[in-house]
Amino acid sequence: MYEGKIIKFYRDKYRLTQEQLGKGICSITHISKIELGQTKYAPEIITLISERLGISMEMEIEKLINLKQRLFQWHDAIIMQLFEEMDQINNELEQEELIQISEYIHMYDLLRARYLLMKNNLSDTLKIINKIQGLEEKLTPFESNLLKHVSGIYYLEKQDYIKAIQILKVIQNKIYNNPEYYYHIAVAYHTIHSPVLAYYYAEKSNHYFKQINNYLRVIDAEMLMIIQVNDDGFYDDEVYDEIINRLKNLITSCDICNAPARKAKILHNLAYVYFQRKNYHLASKYFKESMSLKAKESPFYLLSLEGFIRSSFVGELTSADELIQNAEEGLIFSINTNQLLYIHLFKLLIYLLKSEEKKYHQYLLNKAIPMYKKFGFNYLIKRSKKELFNYYSKKNLGDKALEMAQLLINT
Numbered sequence: 001m002y003e004g005k006i007i008k009f010y011r012d013k014y015r016l017t018q019e020q021l022g023k024g025i026c027s028i029t030h031i032s033k034i035e036l037g038q039t040k041y042a043p044e045i046i047t048l049i050s051e052r053l054g055i056s057m058e059m060e061i062e063k064l065i066n067l068k069q070r071l072f073q074w075h076d077a078i079i080m081q082l083f084e085e086m087d088q089i090n091n092e093l094e095q096e097e098l099i100q101i102s103e104y105i106h107m108y109d110l111l112r113a114r115y116l117l118m119k120n121n122l123s124d125t126l127k128i129i130n131k132i133q134g135l136e137e138k139l140t141p142f143e144s145n146l147l148k149h150v151s152g153i154y155y156l157e158k159q160d161y162i163k164a165i166q167i168l169k170v171i172q173n174k175i176y177n178n179p180e181y182y183y184h185i186a187v188a189y190h191t192i193h194s195p196v197l198a199y200y201y202a203e204k205s206n207h208y209f210k211q212i213n214n215y216l217r218v219i220d221a222e223m224l225m226i227i228q229v230n231d232d233g234f235y236d237d238e239v240y241d242e243i244i245n246r247l248k249n250l251i252t253s254c255d256i257c258n259a260p261a262r263k264a265k266i267l268h269n270l271a272y273v274y275f276q277r278k279n280y281h282l283a284s285k286y287f288k289e290s291m292s293l294k295a296k297e298s299p300f301y302l303l304s305l306e307g308f309i310r311s312s313f314v315g316e317l318t319s320a321d322e323l324i325q326n327a328e329e330g331l332i333f334s335i336n337t338n339q340l341l342y343i344h345l346f347k348l349l350i351y352l353l354k355s356e357e358k359k360y361h362q363y364l365l366n367k368a369i370p371m372y373k374k375f376g377f378n379y380l381i382k383r384s385k386k387e388l389f390n391y392y393s394k395k396n397l398g399d400k401a402l403e404m405a406q407l408l409i410n411t
Contacts, residue, residue: 002060002061002065003034003041003046003057003061004034004037004064005035005037005064005101006055006057006060006061006064006101006116007021007034007035007046007049007053008035008101008330009097009098009100010052010053011035011099012053013097014053016156017032017156018032018035019161019403021049021052021053021220022049025045025048025049025052026045027372028247030045031049034046034049038050041160041320043053055411060098060326063096063098063349064098064101064359065104065116067096067098067102067104068104070089070092070258070298071093071104071107071108071111072311073085073089074086074089074090074093074111074115075111075114075178077089078111078114078115079178079180079212079214079217080212080214080217080295081216081217081218083118084100086115086118088305090112090115092108093108093112103169104134106135106138106139106140106143107140107143107146108141109128109132110113110128110132110143110146110147110150112128113125113128113132113149113154114149114153115324116128117150117153117154117157120157122154122157122158125150125154126154128150129147129150129151129154131146132147134377141172141175142175142176143366145171145176146176148167148170148171149168149171149176149178149180149181149184151167152164152165152167152168152171152181152184152185152188153184154222155189156184156188159191159340159341160375161188161189161191161375161376162188162192162375162376163183164184164188165188165189165192168181168184168185168188168406169185173178175216177206179204179207180205180208180209181201182201182204182205182208183201183202183205183217183221183224185201185210186199186201186202186204186205186221186224187224188201189201190202190224190227190228191376192376192377192378193377193379193382194378195228195376196228198227198291199224199225199229201229202224202225202228203221204219206218206221206222206225207222207369209221210382214255215257216257216259216262219253219254219257219259219260219262219266219318220303221248222246222250223247223262223265223266224268225251226243226247226269227244227269228249228353231292239367239371240273240276240277243273243275244270244274247266247269247270247273248270250266251266251267251270251395253265260293261293264290264291264293264294264300264304265290267286267289267290267293268286268287268290268300268304268307269289269301270302271284271286271287271289271290271307271308271311272307273308274286274311275311280311280312280314280315280317281317283307283311283315284308284311284312284315284317284318287304287305287307287308287311288304288308290304291304291305291308296333297337298337299303299339299342301333302333302334302339302342302345302346302406303331303342305326305329305330305347306330306342306345306349308322308326309323309326309327309330309349309353310349311339313349313352313353320353320354323349323353324350324354327346327349327350327353328346328350330345330346330349331343331346331347334346340371341371341375341377344363344367344368344371347363348360348363348364348368351363357391361387361388361391362382364387364388365388368380368384369381369384369385372384385409
């Protein structure tokens with residue numbers, strides 16, 4: 001079964017003709033039929049051909065057979081986020097030439113795309129997605145669902161949350177058998193401010209992560225669930241205290257598991273809870289602590305930087321000049337990394353910090369809100385409409401204020 005493929009692979013690699021390979025061993029026709037798997041052959045012929053190619057046929061066959069197992073080990077390492085093992089298997093498979101003739105080549109390409117997403121390499125990921133989409137009729141049912149999962153994560157990273165949900169929700173879990181994708185659906189619903197569905201899918205993913213003893217991903221799912229409970233922010237002190245305690249417990253879990261990236265996310269959400277409670281001092285403190293654990297210019301860093309500037313401004317904790325400098329730095333980072341959302345957020349902050357009220361609200365109406373609507377940032381849409389309603393009311397622009405009030409009610 002495998003011998004013919006292997007012989008053809010190495011013959012092509014060494015640029016031998018069928019005549020050159022078969023000289024003194026067998027005819028060109030026999031070589032051709034062996035490569036195509038159309039004939040029986042004596043073991044002695046395979047031995048002679050292997051010697052001429054300088055390979056051990058037994059070892060090459062074993063490599064091909066083991067590829068499937070190694071690919072699923074890679075898949076598991078990606079789900080578990082075992083970065084060292086993930087990198088090791090990637091490096092190993094990159095050196096494995098026979099992957100190109102394996103029946104699992106499409107699975108390899110798709111897992112390679114998932115690996116690249118973990119490395120935030122979106123351009124090469126898209127190339128693989130486009131390539132595999134053109135071969136979709138050749139995919140196994142598992143590979144077809146893996147393609148959807150990879151594509152959904154790609155659109156999550158591109159901040160196109162509506163498209164991510166549309167793709168991820170058509171995954172057939174009975175065929176794919178990787179409920180991890182529920183977590184990615186939950187993230188998308190959370191970002192478009194749909195807390196009930198976000199909680200539902202986060203809870204499903206949490207159950208799966210507990211089943212496979214993936215404690216780091218349990219932290220991810222539980223954090224997402226806590227955020228949904230706090231989504232509207234209209235709770236008494238007792239509920240707020242419970243949310244804060246749960247977040248602080250997760251921070252302790254991160255310290256135990258040595259998970260600084262997760263700790264950074266939880267610190268950000270803790271800061272946001274304090275911001276809601278108008279405790280701007282603690283909000284600013286935890287936003288800053290979250291930033292210290294993140295890579296500069298990353299979207300996560302920019303998100304916490306925006307929170308830090310806003311809480312410091314509202315709480316009058318830092319001079320306007322210093323905050324303007326921070327916002328301008330954030331804007332430069334956003335432009336350099338083509339982060340459209342943060343370009344808008346930092347431009348708005350700069351207008352706010354410079355007390356350019358009219359420019360702020362014009363930009364909010366004409367530039368920011370259309371972008372928020374396009375990508376489904378429902379929380380920002382709602383916040384922006386409230387700001388516009390307050391602005392129009394202050395300026396005695398009754399018709400516009402009423403229009404915003406109606407939009408808020410519809411929202």
